Amino acid sequence: MRQLTGQDSNFIFMEAANSPLHLTSIYIYDPSTAPGGKITHKQLLQHINERIHTSSVFTQRLRKVPMNLDFPYWVDDPNLDIEFHVRHIGLPSPRDWRQLCILVSRLHARPLDLSRPPWEMYIIEGLDNVEGVPAGSFAILSKYHHAAIDGASGTEIVSALHDTQRETAARPAVRPQRPDAVPADWSLLMKAGLNNIRRPFHLASVLSASTPKLASLWQKKDDAPASLAVPKTRFNNPVSPYRVFTGVEFSLDDFKKIRRAVDGVTINDIVLAICAGGLRSYLQHHDELPDTPLVSAVPINTRTEADKDVTGNVVSMMLIKLQTQIEDPLERLQSISDITRREKTMEKAVSARQMTDINLHLPAATLAMAGRLITATGLAYRTKPVLNVVITNVPGPQIPLYLCGAELLQTWGCGPVMDGMGLIVSAHSYNGKLFLCAGACREIMPDPARFSDCLQASFAALKITALPKQTKPRHRKAASKSKTTQHNKKSKHARKQHA
Numbered sequence: 416m417r418q419l420t421g422q423d424s425n426f427i428f429m430e431a432a433n434s435p436l437h438l439t440s441i442y443i444y445d446p447s448t449a450p451g452g453k454i455t456h457k458q459l460l461q462h463i464n465e466r467i468h469t470s471s472v473f474t475q476r477l478r479k480v481p482m483n484l485d486f487p488y489w490v491d492d493p494n495l496d497i498e499f500h501v502r503h504i505g506l507p508s509p510r511d512w513r514q515l516c517i518l519v520s521r522l523h524a525r526p527l528d529l530s531r532p533p534w535e536m537y538i539i540e541g542l543d544n545v546e547g548v549p550a551g552s553f554a555i556l557s558k559y560h561h562a563a564i565d566g567a568s569g570t571e572i573v574s575a576l577h578d579t580q581r582e583t584a585a586r587p588a589v590r591p592q593r594p595d596a597v598p599a600d601w602s603l604l605m606k607a608g609l610n611n612i613r614r615p616f617h618l619a620s621v622l623s624a625s626t627p628k629l630a631s632l633w634q635k636k637d638d639a640p641a642s643l644a645v646p647k648t649r650f651n652n653p654v655s656p657y658r659v660f661t662g663v664e665f666s667l668d669d670f671k672k673i674r675r676a677v678d679g680v681t682i683n684d685i686v687l688a689i690c691a692g693g694l695r696s697y698l699q700h701h702d703e704l705p706d707t708p709l710v711s712a713v714p715i716n717t718r719t720e721a722d723k724d725v726t727g728n729v730v731s732m733m734l735i736k737l738q739t740q741i742e743d744p745l746e747r748l749q750s751i752s753d754i755t756r757r758e759k760t761m762e763k764a765v766s767a768r769q770m771t772d773i774n775l776h777l778p779a780a781t782l783a784m785a786g787r788l789i790t791a792t793g794l795a796y797r798t799k800p801v802l803n804v805v806i807t808n809v810p811g812p813q814i815p816l817y818l819c820g821a822e823l824l825q826t827w828g829c830g831p832v833m834d835g836m837g838l839i840v841s842a843h844s845y846n847g848k849l850f851l852c853a854g855a856c857r858e859i860m861p862d863p864a865r866f867s868d869c870l871q872a873s874f875a876a877l878k879i880t881a882l883p884k885q886t887k888p889r890h891r892k893a894a895s896k897s898k899t900t901q902h903n904k905k906s907k908h909a910r911k912q913h914a
Contacts, residue, residue, distance in 0.1 A: 416478075416595060417471070417489045419562060424486040426562040427477065427529075433656045434833040435526035436561045437533070439854075440573070441519055441827040442818075443542065443554045448581055449820030454553075456503050459538055462576075462583070462819050464497045469575040472563045473500075476532045481600050485607035489563075491595045492532050501536045506554075511544040515554070516660050516863070522556055523829050523854065524658040533560035547664070548824060555818075561831060577816040577823065646705035648698065650838045651800040654856035660829050661863035662852040663870050667813075667844055673881045677745070680752040683808045685877070686842045687711065687755070688748035689851065690806050691737035692873025697866050698739075708736045709803040713755075733758045734802060744877040804838045805830065811845040829854035 419427070426436045446454045467473035475489040507514055518539065527533045539554040564572065670685050691709070698704040713733045736754055741747040807830065816823040827850050830839040837859035843850045851870055853863065860866060 416491075416598060417475070419486045419489065421486065423562045426560065427479075427487060428483075429833070430526075431834075432526075433654055434831060435524075436831045436833075437527050437558050438561055438564065438831070439519070439523045439556065439558050439829040441515075441554055441556050441825075441829070442573075442823055443545075443548055443552055443825040443827075444818055444821040445549050445552050445824055446821045447549060447551065448817070448822040453551075454819050454821055456538060458819050459555075460497065460501055463501055463536065466576055467497070470572050472559060472572060473532055473534060477529050477562075478597060478603070480603045480607050484604065485610050488598070488603070490597050493597070495532065499531065500534060501538065503538045504540075506539055506541040509544055510541050512546055513864075515539075515542065515545055516662075519556060519660045519827075519829065520658045520857070523558070523660060524656060527558060527560055529560070533563055534558060552824070553821075573816075573826075574812070577818055579814060579816065581817050581820045581822070583817075583819060644707050645710045645800045645802060646707045647800055648705065648709065648803050649701070649703060649859055650803050650855075651835050652837060652856075652859055653834045654832050654837050655858045657857040658829075658832070658854060659857050659860055659863040660827075660852070660854050661867045662827050662850055663867050663874075664825065665849045665851065665874060667847050667849045669874075669878060670849060673748075673878065676881050677748060677752075679756075680748060681755070682844075683713075684748060684752040684755055686808050686849075686851070687713070687735060687737060687751050687806060688744065688877060689870060689873045690804070690840050691739050691747055691751065692744055692876060693866060693870035694737065694804065695739040695742075696869040696872060700865065700869075704739065706740060708741075709739045710801075711735050711737050711804050711806045712802045714805070714807050737804075743880070744873065745880040748877060748881070800835060802836065804840065805836060806840045806842070808842040809844075811843055813844070813846055815846055826850060827852045832856055 430436045444454075446452065471489065474492060474495055476492045478488045478490040480487060506518060522537060527535060535558045537556040539556060542548055542552045542554060543550045545552070559572075670682050673685055674680055674682060690711070694709055695704060711734070713735050715733055733755070735751065735758060738747045738750045738754075741750060809828065811826060823845070825848070826843050826845045828841040828843050829852060830841055832839055832855060837856040839854050841852045841854070843852065853860075853866055853870070855863065855866075
């Protein structure tokens with residue numbers, strides 16, 4: 416039995432019918448590399464079943480404390496049913512990229528069953544007409560609740576399910592441990608009473624240790640988060656239960672060339688600059704571009720060696736001005752790079768561990784009530800916004816991975832959205848490629864294909880500006896390989912953007 420932290424518990428308390436808080440990943444495989452050139456559903460099910468015991472995420476479910484008097488616990492599920500969690504479906508006709516995006520959107524919109532271990536996998540066959548993917552390929556869509564994992568721990572789970580060679584590595588047999596008994600209500604209430612007696616004193620010590628650093632941070636008025644003038648955009652409206660998904664594929668080598676050409680920038684800076692350019696173009700098309708720059712929340716992995724076995728969330732957050740008011744893509748990149756360098760210095764002033772401790776020592780009932788209040792009253796979108804979009808960057812392995820001998824070709828991701836935060840953009844790098852993915856509320860972004868085109872055009876413009884020796888025809892070729900939710904049809908306006 417393991418108790419959730421305050422940070423992880425927030426993802427339980429804040430979940431609502433219109434905003435399930437899970438992470439979705441999509442992996443596309445080429446079965447021709449497997450022995451015999453194909454893989455059966457039975458093989459995949461057996462492979463997953465043999466490896467799920469490498470992580471408690473697969474075998475533990477949520478156990479709430481009565482009346483939310485304390486943070487919930489992860490407890491062993493004595494009735495784990497692998498065939499409930501792993502489903503087998505086919506991609507509907509015409510089996511192209513657009514249809515895959517529609518299917519991903521629908522599956523991502525469905526909440527997880529929190530009475531069971533909070534994860535699901537869908538084996539999706541029939542990706543015959545997805546551009547850039549061999550006929551006969553299949554995908555696996557996996558969903559994990561955000562209370563159970565963050566981006567870094569999710570990457571570790573992926574590594575446990577895959578091999579670095581086509582031949583499936585022989586692993587020592589893991590004998591499933593006998594599940595612990597599920598604790599009774601009276602036992603949880605006794606623990607809650609003791610915890611709630613201790614927490615006020617813990618909170619006082621955490622605040623006393625953090626206050627000097629918070630005060631010194633506040634003195635830097637130019638950099639303080641409170642000084643951010645966050646504009647109200649369409650992304651700050653309430654969200655519906657319906658989702659859209661889209662994505663664009665790039666060569667990671669192009670990002671490295673830009674990094675070498677522009678002094679001081681990082682891959683993450685380039686990701687932010689491309690997203691900024693895409694958002695600028697998208698809002699310009701809708702005649703909604705504000706004069707002040709959009710602000711993005713950027714999660715920062717703060718795991719240490721001591722946290723290597725922690726499956727929950729160990730993250731901090733930076734608020735970054737995306738400089739969407741700057742038209743020139745290179746100038747925008749350099750300005751964002753300057754901001755991220757300052758923010759990283761500030762982020763060290765107040766450690767993520769201390770901020771998490773403040774969350775941990777607040778009474779669980781207070782956090783639960785606050786979560787329900789925010790959801791019921793619409794405070795997240797009725798008040799002045801604190802951010803416009805979330806942009807994450809999850810580095811992945813730069814070597815091929817295999818599942819039952821099938822080579823992993825592409826990896827995409829889709830995060831949760833909430834009232835007042837209707838768009839999340841995720842960058843995933845793998846084996847020399849970078850996949851930029853966007854998930855949004857369908858009412859907030861009814862035209863995800865246009866946003867894909869805007870991201871694609873933003874990258875092309877930055878590449879031309881940062882690498883002036885690069886010719887335009889090569890940019891067109893790179894753009895033609897990118898994925899969008901439109902299937903082989905471009906409007907005149909879209910062609911002008913690509914050019």
